[in-house]
Amino acid sequence: MTATQERPTAPAPERRSGELNLREFVRWAWRQLTSMRIALILLLMLALAAVPGSLVPQERVDSLRAGQWKDAHETLTPIYEKLGLFNVYGSPWFAAIYILLVVSLIGCILPRSFVYLRGLRAQPPAAPRNLTRLPAHASYSTLEEPDVVLERARALLKSKRYRLRRDAEAGTVSAERGYLRELGNLIFHLAVLVVLVGFAAGTLFGFKGGVILVQGQPFSNNLTQYDDFVPGNLFDPDGMDPFSFTVDKFDVEWLPSGMARGFSADVDYTEEPGGPDQQYDLRVNHPLAIGGTELFLIGHGYAPVVTVRDGEGNIARSGPVPFLPSRPDLFSFGVIKAADAQPQQIGLEGVFFPTFANVNGDLVNLGGKAANPLLSLNVYTGDLGLDSGAGQSVYVLDKANLTPLPGKAGQPLRIDLVPGQTVQLPNGLGSVTFDKVVSWQRIQISSTPGKDVALLGVVLALLGLMGSLFIRSRRVWIRVRRDGQGTLVEIAALDRSGGADTDAVLSKLLNRLQEGRP
Structure with missing residues (x-):
């Protein structure tokens, strides 16, 4: 092949019927996303996605309760963590639904707003050729002049706040009302967007x-x-x-x-x-x-005030220690750490009974009121692990380097104290005093910042919903023409919102016109 010869070009592949190119596919996807059907589906998905946030304790709302739930459900916890159920509102899948819904609402509202503005400036549509084909229609004959009847019809419809279009040559009056119904729909969808923006502002x-x-x-x-x-x-x-x-x-x-x-x-x-x-x-x-x-x-809950003295008689730990409720009756679990005790550090782990009773040798709790409190503790000695540099929860006792004190029959030592009682620890390790009980509050x-915006959105949504439910969109046409020696008056009404009694509207208009008063 010489330099002057052209290379043969490959024929362009033929497009199969129904196949979309990239631009057409993007346009189709955008139309689907911004359709009202998809917006409603996304709104429903958002509501369903929020359900786990009310059933599973959220770390952003109450980390303490979330931690207790994890300890009680060791099998489900890894699965829930991978799904992000402990932080539903901050999870990627919730954010994806949220963003898609916002985009969908914007894509729905903007085009409909322009259409609505054009409709406000437009005149009502001209009267159909044959009014008798409409579901609600009526007619009557009169000896009045057509212009007189048309003027009366125009004044009557104007008093009812209809927008008018008069065609004198055709002998018709076209009227329409209920434009605020579509405004109510737009306000409702805009309000949903405002609520979403308000919640997003508060989260960010x-x-x-x-x-x-x-x-x-x-x-x-x-x-x-x-x-x-x-x-x-x-x-x-x-x-x-x-x-x-x-x-x-x-x-x-x-x-x-x-x-x-x-x-x-x-x-x-x-x-x-x-x-x-x-x-x-x-x-x-x-x-x-x-x-x-x-x-x-x-x-x-309750915070027992406990004083721990070491073997040298020095106070190693003193003050209230919050115990965390594990049941509705405020039966609580807690940990006390005496890191300054000498010669060995002392750790106490146990439960608190607000109102205890001894039933056949077993301690039970009878209620949440601190009427008969009891503090039951296991005692450990050794290294509490507070100097390791790793963060340690005040509600967890690291037992890796601790040894439980032995009690009777080879069982770990357990001490039971009531307010004001002191128990001496064995081997000269010190003493534990249960001074009193005070309460703690979880605040x-x-x-x-976006709560006022969200509240405004809720109010707008209610107003828009009321407008879309109670405002009826209706059209009325009146045609007047000569019929022999008299005038034939034809009236037709059409309800665009559905469910309205157009026959009643038609009957009132017909009676007012026949009575000769606007």
């Missing part, structure tokens, strides 16, 4: 944290004071409200069964350093709002 810029406070223990709103803290991706810690508070008093209303019916906390707080002291009765579902932050009372502290 807000935070949620929790702290367990013993009654009388002060708290200042900074990151070091929280037991758990989950910020949003765009959260700025410099913007935290500088408040502080203390739970001065805690009251519980008990049922005869021993369960708590309700509880409240008297909170003494200041909104800024050096500010005036204020009081608030903090109750369940009655949060305290300070600036842009809210405080919720979500739980309570959730959160900031959700």
